[in-house]
Amino acid sequence: MQECLPQGFTAIGQIAGRLQFGHVDEETGLWTPYGSNHNDPQYSWGMIAAQCIGLKNPAYAVNAMYLEYANVASPSSTVAPPTVTRATGLSYYNGLAYTPDRDFLRVPLTNPPGLDIQPGYEPYFTAGISGNLLHFFAMSNGSLGVLGKTFSSGVNSLVYGAALVATPVYADRSQDVILAIGYLPISQQTIKPPSSQAGVQWDVFFA
Secondary structure: OOOOOOOOOOOOOOOOEEEEEEEEEEOOOOEEEEEEEEEEEEEOHHHHHHHHHHHOHHHHOOOEEEHHHHHHHHHHOOOOOOOOOOOHHHHHHHHHHHHOOOOOOEEHHHHHHEEEEEOHHHOOOOOOOOOOOEEEEEEEOOOOOOOOEEOHHHHOOEEEEEEEEOOOOOHHHOOOOEEEEEEHHHHHOHHHHHHHHEEEEEEEEEO
């Protein structure tokens, strides 16, 4: 994380994340995980941190996720995760409009993030009061993606990626700022089942 540090600056910490994909039964609310992966933050996470920490601007708090999906040929089909970098931003998601089968849902967090202590950091925080680990969760809703493609088990919609997002003006997607992006390996992918929603649990750790 020191590749962009200017001369004379020293890194004082890091941010890291791990996301878990699963399905949420629409009747019982039962959460069934099926895959996970780690992620690195986007460079744009610095904008979120600067606005929230330095400028005390609550509008830049992370409050949504993008759930990226493809409508695949059959229930056994998979998707090669795209190559993204820490510089990947909104233009990537807008570009999905030019693909025949890919889109994303823009969904609010299901609940406010939970605060916890990253294992190994217990001496520095008080359980239930302070910590350095946030738990985010969001799940799919609706039957159309942002770019107009169907999201449904009937067309074999497969959620294979996600992004943690701050939405300073929720009604204006062009102002969204991405904290992190992550993808599922091919071996862990599965389509959306009938009567279930796709969900993502995302843990973000600040050292």
